[in-house]
Structures are given as C-alpha cells and as structure tokens.
Amino acid sequence: MSIWKLVRLKFGNSPVHFGEVGIGLEQSSERIRSDALFSAWISTYARLFGKAGVEELLERFCSESQPPVRMSSTFIYSRPEEKNAIYYLPRPLKFPINYPDEDLPFFKEYKKLNYLPIPVWHRWYQGEGFTTNDQQELSDKAQNKSPAKGALHQAATFNYGETFKTEKRPKIAVDRVNAATNLYHTGFVQFKWEQQNDEIRSLAGLYFLLEFPKEDKSLETNLHAALSLLGEEGLGGRRSSGAGRFEIEWESSLPKDWQKILTPPKNITHHCAISLFWDDNSSVLEQLITNECSYEIQERRGWIAGSPSGRNLRRKSVQMFLEGSVFPHAPLGKLANVTPGGFTDHKIYRNGIALSIPIKVKREE
Numbered sequence: 515m516s517i518w519k520l521v522r523l524k525f526g527n528s529p530v531h532f533g534e535v536g537i538g539l540e541q542s543s544e545r546i547r548s549d550a551l552f553s554a555w556i557s558t559y560a561r562l563f564g565k566a567g568v569e570e571l572l573e574r575f576c577s578e579s580q581p582p583v584r585m586s587s588t589f590i591y592s593r594p595e596e597k598n599a600i601y602y603l604p605r606p607l608k609f610p611i612n613y614p615d616e617d618l619p620f621f622k623e624y625k626k627l628n629y630l631p632i633p634v635w636h637r638w639y640q641g642e643g644f645t646t647n648d649q650q651e652l653s654d655k656a657q658n659k660s661p662a663k664g665a666l667h668q669a670a671t672f673n674y675g676e677t678f679k680t681e682k683r684p685k686i687a688v689d690r691v692n693a694a695t696n697l698y699h700t701g702f703v704q705f706k707w708e709q710q711n712d713e714i715r716s717l718a719g720l721y722f723l724l725e726f727p728k729e730d731k732s733l734e735t736n737l738h739a740a741l742s743l744l745g746e747e748g749l750g751g752r753r754s755s756g757a758g759r760f761e762i763e764w765e766s767s768l769p770k771d772w773q774k775i776l777t778p779p780k781n782i783t784h785h786c787a788i789s790l791f792w793d794d795n796s797s798v799l800e801q802l803i804t805n806e807c808s809y810e811i812q813e814r815r816g817w818i819a820g821s822p823s824g825r826n827l828r829r830k831s832v833q834m835f836l837e838g839s840v841f842p843h844a845p846l847g848k849l850a851n852v853t854p855g856g857f858t859d860h861k862i863y864r865n866g867i868a869l870s871i872p873i874k875v876k877r878e879e
Contacts, residue, residue, distance in 0.1 A: 516725050516726060516727050516728070517725070517726045517728070517729055518723060518724065518725055518726075518768055518772075518776055519723070519724040519726070519734070519764065519765060519766075519768075520721060520722075520723055520724075520765040520768055520769070520772060521721060521722055521723075521724065521741070521762055521763070521764050521765070522591060522599075522719055522720070522721045522762065522763040522765075523588065523719050523720045523721065523722075523745070523749070523760040523761075523762060524716040524719045524760055524761045524762070524763065525705050525707075525716060525719050525720075525758075525759070525760045526707055526714040526715075526716050526759075526760075526761070527704075527707050527709075527714050528748075528756060528757060528758065528759040528760065529681075529702035529703060529704045529756075529757050529758075530542065530702065530703050530704075530705075530749065530750050530757055530758050531700060531701065531702050531703070531750050531751040531752040531757050531758070532544070532545065532546045532550075532703070532750045532751070533750070533751055535812055535813060535814065535815070537701075539698070539699075539700055539701065540682055540699050540700065540701045541680075541701040542680065542701040542702055542703050542750075543703075544590065544678050544680075544703045545587065545588045545589060545590060545720055546587070546588050546720070546749065546750060547587045547588075547789075547790055547837070548585055548586060548587040548588075548722075548789035548790050548837075548865055548869070549790050549814055549834065549864045549865045549866070550750075550816075551585065551587070551588060551722065551749075552585065552864075552865035553864070553865070554744060554749055554750075555737070555740060555741060555744060556568060556571075556572070556863075558740045558741075558743050558744040558747065559571065559736070559737070559740040561743070562736075562739060562740050562743055563736060563740075565860070567736075569860070571733075571736075572849070572861070572863060575849050575863075575867070576849060580727040581727075581867050582726070582727070582730060582733055583724055583725065583726050583730075583733065583737070584724070584725040584789070584867055584868070584869040585722060585723070585724050585725075585789060585865070585867075585869060586722045586723040586724075586788040586789045586837075586869045587722065587788065587789050587790065587837050588720040588721065588722045589601070589602050589603060589604070589629065589720065589721060589722070589788075590602050590629065590674065590677050590678070590705075590718060590719075590720060590721075591718065591719060591720070591721045592670070592673070592676075592677045592706065592717060592718040593716070593717055593718065594717060599769075600631050600632075600669075600670050600673075601631065601632045601721060601771070601772070602629040602630065602631055602632075602674055603629065603630055603632055603635045603775075603788065604628065604629055604630075604786075604788065604837045604838035605627055605628055605629065605630050605635075605838060606639055606784075606786040606808075606838055606840050606873055606875065607808040607809065607810065607838050607839060607840050608784065608808050608840045608873075608875035608876065609644075609875065609876040610638035610639050610643045610644045610874075610875060610876060611638075611639075611643035611644065611874050611875065611876050612642070612643035612644045612645065612876070613643070613644040613876045614644070614649060617649075619653045619656060619657075620649060620652035620653040620655075620656050622656060623652040623653075623655050623656045624652055627671065628674075629674050630671060631669045631670050631671055632771050632772070632775055633669045633771065634665070634666060634669050634671050635775070636771070636774055636775055639786070639873040639874060639875065640774075640775070640779040640872075640873060640874060641779070643874070643876075645665075647664055647665060648664075648665070648666060650664070651664040651665070651666050651667065652666070655672070676706070677705065677706055677717075677718035678703050678704060678705045678706060678718060679703070679704050679706075680701060680702070680703050680704075681701070681702055681704065682699040682700065682701050682702075683699065683700055683702055684697060684698075684699055685697070685698050685699065685700050686698075700752060702752070702757060705717075705718040705719050705720075706718040719760070720760075723788070723869065724737075725869060738762075738764055741762055741764075742762060745759060745760040745761055745762055746759065747759075748760075775871060776871065778872045779872065779873075779874060781874060782872040782873065782874055783842075783873070783874050783875055783877075784806065784807075784840045784841060784842055784872075784873050784874070784875050785840070785841050785842075785843065785844045785845065785870040785871065785872055785873065786838065786839070786840050786870055786871050786872075786873045787835060787836070787837055787838065787839045787840075787841070787845055787868055787869070787870045788837055788869050788870060788871060789837060789865075789867070789868055789869040789870075790814070790834045790835065790836065790837065790865070790866060790868075791834060791835040791839065791845045791847045791866055791867075791868035791870075792832055792833075792834045792835070792847055792848070792850050792864070792866025793845070793846070793847050793848055793866065794848075794850075798846070801842075801843055802841045802842065802843060802845055803841075804842055806841075806842040807839070807840060807841045807842060808839065808840045809835050809836070809839035809840065809841070810835070810836040810838070810839060811833050811834065811835055811836065812833070812834060812836055813831050813832070813833055813834075814831060814832055814833075814834050814864060815828065815829065815830075815831035815832075816828070816829055817829065818854070818857075818862055827854045827857055828854060829852040829853075829854060829862055829864070830851075830852040830853070830854060831852070832850045832852060832864060832866070834850075834864075834866055835868075840873070840875065841870070844868075844870050844872070845868040845870055846867070846868055847866045847867045847868035848866055848867060849863040849864070849865060849866060849867065850863065850864045850865075850866045851863060852864045
C-alpha cells in the first residue's frame with residue numbers, strides 16, 4: 515500500500531518568480547510544475563549528498579519497477595483560518611457526470627474555473643457530480659445577479675484569484691564593460707500574508723503531494739533535508755533578489771478531505787493527471803491516447819541550472835502532457851533524458867513520472 519505525504523510551502527512575505535513557456539520576464543506563473551520542482555530539488559539534493567548520493571537516487575528512478583517516489587505539481591492552498599486550509603486542484607479536461615447538454619447560460623463561468631477547491635472537485639468527479647444547484651449558481655454569476663451563496667460560493671470556488679497578487683518591479687541592468695544602465699521590469703507573485711506583531715503569517719502558498727510505493731524513512735529524511743535547504747536558497751527565478759524563499763510543513767498524515775480524494779471511488783472511468791507526464795513508449799501511448807482521453811501538451815525546455823560542472827547549456831526539449839489531462843488508464847511515465855549533445859559530465863533528466871487520481875466523468879454520446 516502506497517504512502518502519501520502532503521507538503522506545504524509557506525513563502526511568507528517573500529515574492530516568487532516562476533518562469534513559464536510562452537510568458538516573458540515581465541510575467542510569472544503563480545505555481546511551479548512537477549518537472550521544474552524535481553530539477554530544483556535534485557540539484558539541492560546533489561549539493562547536500564554529493565555526486566554519488568544523487569546518482570544512486572536517480573539510478574533507482576531508472577532501474578526499479580516503481581519509482582521510489584512520485585510527486586505532483588504544486589498548486590495553491592489558502593488558510594484564512596488556522597485550521598481550515600482550502601486546497602485547489604486543476605479541473606479535469608472532461609465534464610463531470612450529470613453535466614447538462616445545454617450549458618450556454620453558464621459555460622463561460624464554468625470554463626473560468628481552472629482550479630477547484632477539493633470538496634467541489636471531489637463531489638463533481640468522484641461523488642454525485644454536477645447538480646442543478648451548481649448550474650443555477652453559475653448562471654446567476656454569469657448574469658451578475660446578487661452574490662451567489664450556494665455550495666460553490668461556500669467552498670471558495672470563486673476565490674482562487676484572491677489568494678495572490680501579481681506585480682511588476684523595476685530593475686536596473688548595468689553593462690560590465692561601459693557601465694551603461696538599462697531599465698527593465700520583472701514579474702513577481704506575492705501570496706497572501708499578514709503580520710501579527712513580529713510574526714509573518716502565510717495566508718496562502720503552494721502545496722504538492724508525494725506518493726511513496728512503500729515506507730522509506732531514509733529517502734524521506736533525505737528529501738526533507740534537501741527541500742529545507744532549497745527553501746533557504748529559494749525556488750524559481752530572481753533568488754538573488756530574495757525571491758522564492760519558503761518554509762515547509764511536511765504532513766505526516768493526510769487531512770480527511772484528502773483521504774477521500776485518494777480513496778478510489780466505485781465505478782471509476784478515468785484518471786486525472788496532477789503532474790506533468792511523459793513517455794516515449796508507443797504501445798503505452800496507444801493505450802492512453804484514445805477517444806476516451808482529453809489532454810493538453812506543452813513543450814518543456816530550459817537550461818542546466820545549478821550543475822556541479824558549472825556549465826550552462828540548453829537541455830533537450832520534450833513535449834509533456836499537462837496537469838488536468840484525463841486518460842482511460844493511469845499514466846505512469848518516466849524520466850526523460852534531456853542531456854545536451856556533447857555534454858558528458860553527467861546525465862540530465864526531466865521528470866515525466868506521472869501522479870494521477872481516479873475520477874468519474876460524463877460519458878460522451
């Protein structure tokens with residue numbers, strides 16, 4: 515029986531800059547995907563445990579029948595009250611069961627819900643499904659009627675955008691040769707926080723899930739240590755400006771809402787990816803990419819960062835399935851070898867190992 519862990523990243527008043535394919539320096543994503551989190555984490559792991567330690571860990575990912583750990587992408591949580599954290603998950607790219615055929619009055623409002631709080635996510639995709647009350651609440655919101663007070667409102671379904679704010683900050687670049695200056699702007703995301711006396715309290719941040727195939731205290735301890743070090747150094751870009759620093763909360767047991775989510779419901783029909791997913795086995799892809807699936811893909815590329823060799827080279831690019839993609843079977847995935855040609859110091863991997871949750875979706879006629 516696999517073991518699940520939930521990890522929260524508390525950024526306090528530290529802003530973050532998460533680059534993303536298709537957006538420039540002046541913008542930032544509010545979260546970081548599983549492949550980028552894995553790369554940053556492994557780089558820190560290498561500094562902490564040396565080349566032999568990280569090569570031993572990566573060898574386990576490549577040779578064992580099951581990877582030693584699967585990880586999700588990061589998603590937003592908010593905690594307006596100390597004991598009532600609200601976790602958001604990406605909306606699966608399939609309609610939930612009981613979704614009506616006639617959705618014109620509220621379809622735009624439905625499409626805006628890219629992330630759902632887990633009580634709504636659970637009800638739509640593992641429980642009774644979409645209800646007439648949901649339909650009415652979305653229709654009222656589309657018509658700008660009085661603020662909805664239904665189940666979606668009470669679950670904070672429409673509050674995702676209130677958990678953080680984005681801003682552009684001016685920066686100055688100085689030419690090393692002639693000392694000429696150049697003004698530019700960088701986009702940052704600031705998660706909601708408050709100050710109580712001398713204490714900075716995070717009211718929102720990021721979380722992710724880990725799935726260990728079996729108990730592995732040694733690996734868990736090492737990963738915990740490497741993540742703590744990563745929190746001191748910062749995650750994402752603009753770390754020299756103090757961005758991306760965080761504290762971690764490593765849950766030893768999952769909250770009850772999460773236990774419901776991760777317990778497979780009866781009559782499941784599909785699986786929803788909550789991480790990036792990559793595989794180059796044609797027979798595996800043929801089983802997943804059928805008329806029953808719905809997915810988005812994105813090219814993932816970037817530079818070697820934090821390499822012990824100190825060399826900066828562009829990694830090979832790969833096309834990966836995104837979070838929210840829905841497949842008829844659980845995607846497994848693997849590490850993608852993206853080592854640049856001619857680079858022989860060590861292998862470079864991008865994490866395409868999938869983590870998914872079983873769901874039920876509306877059957878298409």
